[in-house]
Amino acid sequence: MYKIISNSLITDNVYKLEVEAPLIAHSIKPGEFIIIMVDSMSERIPMAVYDINGDNIIIVYSVSGASTYELKNAKSIHSLLGPLGNESKFTFDTELYQDKKVLLLVSGTGIAQVNRISKRLNELEIENDIYSVDKSIFNEISVVNTNNLSDLISKYDAVLTVGSFEFMEKVVEISNILNKEVRVSLSPLMLDGVGLCGSCRVLIDGEIKFACIDGPEFDGTKVDFETAKKRMELFKTEEGRRYLREVEGNTFTGGATNE
Amino acid sequence: MNDDLKRTPMSMLDKEERIHNFNEVELGYTKEEAIKEANRCLQCKIPMCMKGCPVGHKIPEWIKAIKEDRLEDAYKIISEVSSLPAICGRVCPQEQQCEKMCVRGLKGEAIAIGALERYVADNVERSLEYLKKEPNGKKIAIVGSGPSGITCATDLAREGFDVTIYEALHRPGGVLAWGIPEFRLPNKIVDKEINLVEKLGIKIIYDTIVGKTISLESIIKDYDAVYIANGANKPKFMDIPGNEANGVYSANELLIRVNLMDGMLDESRTPIKVPKICYVIGGGNVAMDAARTIRRFGSETHIMYRRTHEELPALGDETIQAEEEGIIFDYLTTPIKILKDENNKVIGMECIKYELGEKGEDGRMSIKEIPNSNYNVNCDQVIYAISSEALNIATRDSDILHLKNGLIFANENETSIENVYAGGDTVTGPMTVIKAMEAGRKTAKKIIENLK
Numbered sequence: 001m002y003k004i005i006s007n008s009l010i011t012d013n014v015y016k017l018e019v020e021a022p023l024i025a026h027s028i029k030p031g032e033f034i035i036i037m038v039d040s041m042s043e044r045i046p047m048a049v050y051d052i053n054g055d056n057i058i059i060v061y062s063v064s065g066a067s068t069y070e071l072k073n074a075k076s077i078h079s080l081l082g083p084l085g086n087e088s089k090f091t092f093d094t095e096l097y098q099d100k101k102v103l104l105l106v107s108g109t110g111i112a113q114v115n116r117i118s119k120r121l122n123e124l125e126i127e128n129d130i131y132s133v134d135k136s137i138f139n140e141i142s143v144v145n146t147n148n149l150s151d152l153i154s155k156y157d158a159v160l161t162v163g164s165f166e167f168m169e170k171v172v173e174i175s176n177i178l179n180k181e182v183r184v185s186l187s188p189l190m191l192d193g194v195g196l197c198g199s200c201r202v203l204i205d206g207e208i209k210f211a212c213i214d215g216p217e218f219d220g221t222k223v224d225f226e227t228a229k230k231r232m233e234l235f236k237t238e239e240g241r242r243y244l245r246e247v248e249g250n251t252f253t254g255g256a257t258n259e
Numbered sequence: 260m261n262d263d264l265k266r267t268p269m270s271m272l273d274k275e276e277r278i279h280n281f282n283e284v285e286l287g288y289t290k291e292e293a294i295k296e297a298n299r300c301l302q303c304k305i306p307m308c309m310k311g312c313p314v315g316h317k318i319p320e321w322i323k324a325i326k327e328d329r330l331e332d333a334y335k336i337i338s339e340v341s342s343l344p345a346i347c348g349r350v351c352p353q354e355q356q357c358e359k360m361c362v363r364g365l366k367g368e369a370i371a372i373g374a375l376e377r378y379v380a381d382n383v384e385r386s387l388e389y390l391k392k393e394p395n396g397k398k399i400a401i402v403g404s405g406p407s408g409i410t411c412a413t414d415l416a417r418e419g420f421d422v423t424i425y426e427a428l429h430r431p432g433g434v435l436a437w438g439i440p441e442f443r444l445p446n447k448i449v450d451k452e453i454n455l456v457e458k459l460g461i462k463i464i465y466d467t468i469v470g471k472t473i474s475l476e477s478i479i480k481d482y483d484a485v486y487i488a489n490g491a492n493k494p495k496f497m498d499i500p501g502n503e504a505n506g507v508y509s510a511n512e513l514l515i516r517v518n519l520m521d522g523m524l525d526e527s528r529t530p531i532k533v534p535k536i537c538y539v540i541g542g543g544n545v546a547m548d549a550a551r552t553i554r555r556f557g558s559e560t561h562i563m564y565r566r567t568h569e570e571l572p573a574l575g576d577e578t579i580q581a582e583e584e585g586i587i588f589d590y591l592t593t594p595i596k597i598l599k600d601e602n603n604k605v606i607g608m609e610c611i612k613y614e615l616g617e618k619g620e621d622g623r624m625s626i627k628e629i630p631n632s633n634y635n636v637n638c639d640q641v642i643y644a645i646s647s648e649a650l651n652i653a654t655r656d657s658d659i660l661h662l663k664n665g666l667i668f669a670n671e672n673e674t675s676i677e678n679v680y681a682g683g684d685t686v687t688g689p690m691t692v693i694k695a696m697e698a699g700r701k702t703a704k705k706i707i708e709n710l711k
Contacts, residue, residue, distance in 0.1 A: 067528055
């Protein structure tokens, strides 16, 4: 059982959760993630860690389905597993980016995945900026119009993008045209997070990789987005039914409810 | 003395009924049945059954106690060598071990040793604490709470060691909890067994991945010895087109959804995609477990295996039960392509037929493709149960251990580092629960000797 320090609304439908988890707080590297279970019957939800505060980890999430709805109302956390996955290449292979300018380009709660990467890059004195295509979450984040992505990307040497598969695919396409290194941090459907099931498998250069143990960050140009997008549809019906049942009449639709 | 050539049958759930629920299929012996079966035992002077048991159960001794209805004594005799009889009685491959050697099996059927072991475990008030020796002040860390880790932990705790198990998941038992289905090994039995051994002072720390949450180096430093028993559970997918289709799963994924995450219960948040027609590829116990699980959701379920019934690696009982439950076996067949529609959904498989050839060097029958035997089957789900490989998160980022093909290299469970041991699937590749337990026991013995 893990103690919730705070769990509050920061902006329209987006919440910030601070949980006491000393072992994870002291071991998690930028780019790695965790899996959270609200109670023993809950789904295992993969989450980025937005920040660390002493012994606590901070998570930023939007309520988009039955499980995040449950998280919003949580009194304590049953299970927190991590760190999972691998450190970001940008903070790991630091010498590669010593004199480069790195763009961290996100949509939605993708900001949670790049925040610690940016902080670490700052410590390493590697020039970097975070841009979001939607302004809602944090006021201090620079916003870019989706029509101007090309102009923005052309000012940098390398891009890390985090967001929906549709968004990342677009960023990869533009970066490719501009001949920029582009990496993506994926969050496909995931179950155990430690390589037991293969639910999170993605095709990377035609080869099966598990996002949980081989990722979550990959070379964006190698990702098969077509199948990745379609795999996201997998449990929508089941998840949607559950969500509708849970919120009972709440008319909010968070993307996972289209039967 | 009961000289019936046939063993006393165990009551089972009705086959029509059981495919609608996840209740344990084998109901266990009643007292009368157990005594009747125990009376078939010849009490051999030189018991062959014991030679077949990897942990050295004194089988005739505790069967004698069952005959005389001295269940507490039977339990004490079993406890000398096994702390997990409710699990072993259910999932040990007795037919390939003790029962295979049983003299009564020469003419008629062997004694139902597994069923009797389970009868004892399920019907006595159990406690192991009386076996615990004085604490010896030595601290042991074990990586993984699966069958190997639990066995090793129990043997060491009984000997007075202070044992801590690090478990990545939120439930104990490893493959016993997430892999083996309820209808073969109910989780409440696993939990009860683990509760009992925890009373020996074993601490289980959940949500902890050695190699990530805490480093392997730090536990090597903090403990007098470390036993790595984290299994080999990364599922394999066949190297054919279409694995990315929606509706292709590893057996592990299905089993985790249902067993670990209680996917069959309405209050569980982890959904199951119920197919109309499902093909499970493989012929081992995991294939049977996956097929029988899906069958319980009402789907038409096939097992597709490239050899024949004779070569099925699964245990005989499980195969029989799968057949009884209406699972269709497609032998001498393998998929070569998974067919999908424009939405990436599985709609079928292209398959080819095989024929058996000569017996190979490994003792298995070779197979050869029948030319132009291609045909298509319709289905909306494909589940691979074609083995798994080592993953070793614990050692992947650590360059201190010698690895061999991704497995930890260990000589008689001793690794390249002093006081660091490894055993079970993480050393051997995927094997059985009992093999993992055997490795746990051997390692415990070594640790006891080496740390004296």
